[in-house]
Amino acid sequence: xxxxxxxxxxxxxxxxxxxxxxxxxxxxxxxxxxxxxxxxxxxxxxxxxxxxxxxxxxxxxxxxxxxxxxxxxxxxxxxxxxxxxxxxxxxxxxxxxxxxxxxxxxxxxxxxxxxxxxxxxxxxxxxxxxxxxxxxxxxxxxxxxxxxxxxxxxxxxxxxxxxxxxxxxxxxxxxxxxxxxxxxxxxxxxxxxxxxxxxxxxxxxxxxxxxxxxxxxxxxxxxxxxxxxxxxxxxxxxxxxxxxxxxxxxxxxxxxxxxxxxxxxxxxxxxxxxxxxxxxxxxxxxxxxxxxxxxxxxxxxxxxxxxxxxxxxxxxxxxxxxxxxxxxxxxxxxxxxxxxxxxxxxxxxxxxxxxxxxxxxxxxxxxxxxxxxxxxxxxxxxxxxxxxxxxxxxxxxxxxxxxxxxxxxxxxxxxxxxxxxxxxxxxxxxxxxxxxxxxxxxxxxxxxxxx
Ligand code: SF4
Numbered sequence: 066x067x068x069x070x071x072x073x074x075x076x077x078x079x080x081x082x083x084x085x086x087x088x089x090x091x092x093x094x095x096x097x098x099x100x101x102x103x104x105x106x107x108x109x110x111x112x113x114x115x116x117x118x119x120x121x122x123x124x125x126x127x128x129x130x131x132x133x134x135x136x137x138x139x140x141x142x143x144x145x146x147x148x149x150x151x152x153x154x155x156x157x158x159x160x161x162x163x164x165x166x167x168x169x170x171x172x173x174x175x176x177x178x179x180x181x182x183x184x185x186x187x188x189x190x191x192x193x194x195x196x197x198x199x200x201x202x203x204x205x206x207x208x209x210x211x212x213x214x215x216x217x218x219x220x221x222x223x224x225x226x227x228x229x230x231x232x233x234x235x236x237x238x239x240x241x242x243x244x245x246x247x248x249x250x251x252x253x254x255x256x257x258x259x260x261x262x263x264x265x266x267x268x269x270x271x272x273x274x275x276x277x278x279x280x281x282x283x284x285x286x287x288x289x290x291x292x293x294x295x296x297x298x299x300x301x302x303x304x305x306x307x308x309x310x311x312x313x314x315x316x317x318x319x320x321x322x323x324x325x326x327x328x329x330x331x332x333x334x335x336x337x338x339x340x341x342x343x344x345x346x347x348x349x350x351x352x353x354x355x356x357x358x359x360x361x362x363x364x365x366x367x368x369x370x371x372x373x374x375x376x377x378x379x380x381x382x383x384x385x386x387x388x389x390x391x392x393x394x395x396x397x398x399x400x401x402x403x404x405x406x407x408x409x410x411x412x413x414x415x416x417x418x419x420x421x422x423x424x425x426x427x428x429x430x431x432x433x434x435x436x437x438x439x440x441x442x443x444x445x446x447x448x449x450x451x452x453x454x455x456x457x458x459x460x461x462x463x464x465x466x467x468x469x470x471x472x473x474x475x476x477x478x479x480x481x482x483x484x485x486x487x488x489x490x491x492x493x494x495x496x497x498x499x500x501x502x503x504x505x506x507x508x509x510x511x512x513x514x515x516x
Contacts (some may be wrong), residue, residue: 079447111353111371112364116340116485117321118355126241132209139209139254141327144261145217150177153221153327160326160356165414165476166265166282167301167487169218176222176304176313184224184304185312188215188320191232191273193280194386195436196416200317202353204231207246207321214320215319216266217327225265230285233272242270277387278442280414281488282450293328295442296488297337318342318415325383338485339400345369347419348376356401362417363397366444369419374495377422386416387436388493389498391426425507426505427512430497431459437494448491455498462512472509476502 068291095210115121127284132138145153158170166172176184190200190211215227227449231238234289246268249255257265278284281296286305288294304311304405314324318341339358344351347369366379378475380392384401392399401417420429455478461467482495502509 079136080334085328092413095125097488110352110356110368111461112356112360112368113354115354115355116325116398117203117318118206118353119325119341120210121202121466124207126206126208127244129209129245129252132207136207136210137328138262139213141324142220142254144173144327145220146260146264150221150223153217155219156326157323160322162319162322162326163391164287164316169315169319170429171302172304172313172429173183173218175302176224176311179304179311181311182309183226183310184222184349185226185228185307185310186219186222186224186225187285187307187312187314188212188229188317189280189282189285189314190229190317191235191275191280191281192414193277194414194416195277196344196346196386196418197228198351198353199415201232201235201238202344203317203321203344204241208238208241209249210321210324211317212242212268212320213247213328214315215268216259217323218313218315218320219266220264220380224313226310227265227268228267228289230271230273230289231269232275234274237505239270239272244394246270255497277302277440277451277480278488278490282464285294285314286312287514293442295444296490298487304437341415343415343417345417345419347373348421349512358402359447360401362392362399365417366394366397377420380418381425381426383418384416385493385496386414388490388496389416389418390496391430391504392500393504396504398412426501426508427459427462428503431456432461433497434459437497441491442496445480445485445487445491447485448494451478451491452488452494455477457497462509465512466516467513469510469513471513472502472506475509 073498110266124135124411128502129138148186153169154174157173158168159430162169192198192200211441212229215229218306219227224291228317229242231242253260255266255268278296279294280290283305284296285292286307299305299441304313306312339360340355341354343356344353345365362382362384381391381393383389383391384399387464432451433455438456441448441452443449455475458467458471458475462471482494486492
């Protein structure tokens, strides 16, 4: 690595930081160094296990030297460049690394096996869900772990081209990403013959306007080519097509998990590194925590209660973001993981919303459905009409104009949406209604006109 400081960029980081960082995520409990959206407060989160966010608040995210010296940055890439792709895919598969689009190892394998002159790996470094701060926390605290993961996946997939998609409104993430890529070029991590090998790599930044539908990988690939962001049906493990070339899309979290896996000197005995970053919303407070995959909701609720003070008890919580499922506050055995979707429990991104006191469940669900209705791309009937009809029925319920049959109708529509939508967004959009009817049916019945 060359000596000397990274190139100085035009923007003033401190000034930009002050203007770009959300004040509301810098709660005293979150403040730490005063700049990072992760918890460095007391009491500690007993449920936390930091792997991807291990160096958050410890290293300066704009200093590649610190990232290399203290966080072992690019050691994983170095390892990957000198290993067989098949063994890397095996390690990723064994570690169980996956995102909502499917298992990372399987998607890398199919992309690698396709014969093509050009291939792309696309990183989603924005949060599609309005409640999620996963990508933001990673990019603001340690962008090099995401970019290293992108390079490793490019190397495995046999792709020369990488794209990192960032929120066009997030000046802090944009600044750190531009700066990081400049440093990577200077340090021989981009361009021809990366770290003296025959691997060549370029990474392009694309600024996007985040939305839940854009987080669907097929919609993103279309959008990046200048078309409308419409998801389409595709085989989960098969590469998508970007600029007539095979492409595979990964979240920032998946990229960071891959980098963390190979940065370690040796794999854990069980092969599993799995952690997940969760954004917890408790009233005005927001917390970003990294917890073991498969952790149950009770462990997180214990931590949340430990810092709640005299606040009202938790009536219910929602897992999985805006299209997530609702559960009673005393239900403590729900997996806090999108893998819960397979078990019909919870889905979507790593978000946990806490509702306290006498919050009215149908009103909360109506608000979620209004948003989901607005965000639907509208190309399939079950999502377009389903979100609209559910929203209208809930509105009538809140005005006590609905009948008992309308509850059955809500269930029926939600059931059709689960099976009839062509992308995850539509299937998840049924979850707020389905889950809340299961847990809080009495509250819906109380809203009927003859009560
Ligand atoms: S399920 Fe909804 S968001 Fe997905 S393609 Fe269909 S209409 Fe669009």
